Every structure is written in structure tokens, then in C-alpha cells.
Amino acid sequence: DAGITQSPRHKVTETGTPVTLRCHQTENHRYMYWYRQDPGHGLRLIHYSYGVKDTDKGEVSDGYSVSRSKTEDFLLTLESATSSQTSVYFCAIRGTGGSYEQYFGPGTRLTVT
Amino acid sequence: GNSVTQMEGPVTLSEEAFLTINCTYTATGYPSLFWYVQYPGEGLQLLLKATKADDKGSNKGFEATYRKETTSFHLEKGSVQVSDSAVYFCALIRDDKIIFGKGTRLHILP
Numbered sequence: 001d002a003g004i005t006q007s008p009r010h011k012v013t014e015t016g017t018p019v020t021l022r023c024h025q026t027e028n029h030r031y032m033y034w035y036r037q038d039p040g041h042g043l044r045l046i047h048y049s050y051g052v053k054d055t056d057k058g059e060v061s062d063g064y065s066v067s068r069s070k071t072e073d074f075l076l077t078l079e080s081a082t083s084s085q086t087s088v089y090f091c092a093i094r095g096t097g098g099s100y101e102q103y104f105g106p107g108t109r110l111t112v113t
Numbered sequence: 114g115n116s117v118t119q120m121e122g123p124v125t126l127s128e129e130a131f132l133t134i135n136c137t138y139t140a141t142g143y144p145s146l147f148w149y150v151q152y153p154g155e156g157l158q159l160l161l162k163a164t165k166a167d168d169k170g171s172n173k174g175f176e177a178t179y180r181k182e183t184t185s186f187h188l189e190k191g192s193v194q195v196s197d198s199a200v201y202f203c204a205l206i207r208d209d210k211i212i213f214g215k216g217t218r219l220h221i222l223p
Contacts, residue, residue, distance in 0.1 A: 040215070090156055099145040099162055099164045100145065101145070101147060101206070104149075104158070107155070
């Protein structure tokens with residue numbers, strides 16, 4: 001257990017509204033990641049962070065922004081939600097072992113109507 | 114570029130059957146290789162890993178051997194249980210980036 005929580009766990013929102021998902025970790029890990037999981041696509045990286053205020057884009061970053069003002073929190077924001085952003089969102093941290101494995105949170109199921 | 118290919122599912126087996134889920138990879142150099150498991154409604158859990166050629170990762174009766182010559186990391190278990198029903202993901206890490214296969218859904222019938 002890497003001490004990762006995500007909130008909310010489920011959310012239904014309307015097209016065009018802003019949405020923020022939160023990832024919280026308790027073990028002071030430097031690297032944090034946001035993925036989305038969709039049938040037929042597996043997991044795709046949205047954004048990641050390598051320290052406070054240090055973030056970078058992943059392969060599907062359009063329509064998403066992130067912020068990391070504290071080590072323990074990594075926020076994912078959909079500025080104006082669209083139906084194509086209906087998905088399950090997972091946060092992950094990088095472990096401190098030399099093989100850089102990642103550990104995942106329980107996920108947030110987001111539905112955009 | 115780096116990529117992971119794993120067998121299409123779903124795979125359906127009877128309890129106590131032998132399991133193999135194939136995974137092959139394309140990567141430069143020597144990536145670390147992983148299997149993750151995702152149970153319904155949950156996040157991905159690290160199942161096992163191998164960091165160099167000929168390493169064998171093992172956990173909960175599952176095994177996988179890093180085969181550099183065939184660029185493979187096949188997942189095996191000698192006797193599956195109903196509780197092993199889940200989605201299994203093969204992955205590699207290279208240049209600090211993790212790349213996942215698309216997942217293989219496994220159904221075990223009692």
C-alpha cells in the first residue's frame with residue numbers, strides 16, 4: 001500500500017463544467033502521474049509531476065491541466081469537461097526502488113453527460 | 114519506439130488449469146519489465162517484476178522470466194483459482210517512462 005487516495009471516487013458532471021480531481025499521497029514521493037483508462041486503449045498518461053510546481057505533459061494532455069503546490073497533492077483539472085473525457089482516472093506514484101515501478105490509487109470514475 | 118504487446122483476451126479457463134499470458138516487448142537497451150493486475154473496481158497492483166535478462170519475478174504463484182533473446186516476459190501460473198479473475202497488464206519502464214500493454218482479461222470458471 002503506497003498510501004495513495006483519490007477523491008472523489010465517482011463523479012457525474014455536465015458538459016462544459018470545470019472538474020478537479022485530487023490525488024493525495026502520504027509517503028513524500030517525488031514523482032506523481034495521472035492516467036486515464038478506456039476500453040481498447042489501456043492506460044494513457046495525461047500529465048506527470050517530478051516535484052512541487054514541476055509538471056510535464058503526457059500523451060493525451062489536451063483538455064487537461066495539473067497543479068502540484070505541495071508534495072502530497074497532485075490535482076487534475078478539466079477546464080471544460082467534454083463527453084470524450086468520460087473515463088476512469090488513476091493517479092500513480094513512482095516507487096523509490098531502482099526499477100522505478102509505479103503504484104496506483106483506487107481510481108475516479110468520471111461521467112460527463 | 115518502445116512498445117508492449119500482449120495476447121488479446123478474454124482468456125477463459127477452468128479452476129486449477131495452467132495459465133500462460135503472452136507478452137512481448139520492443140525497446141532499446143535493457144528495460145525493466147512488470148506485470149500488474151487489476152481486480153474489478155480497483156486500481157492496478159504490481160504483481161511481479163524483473164529488472165535484467167534471465168531474472169524471474171514471482172508472486173502469489175505467478176511467475177514470469179525476462180527473456181532477452183525472445184524479448185518476452187510471459188506470465189504463468191500452474192493452477193489458477195476463481196479469485197485470479199482479473200485484468201493483467203504487461204509493462205516496461207525505459208527512460209523513466211512506463212509503457213503498458215492493453216491488458217488481458219482472465220475469467221476462471223469454478
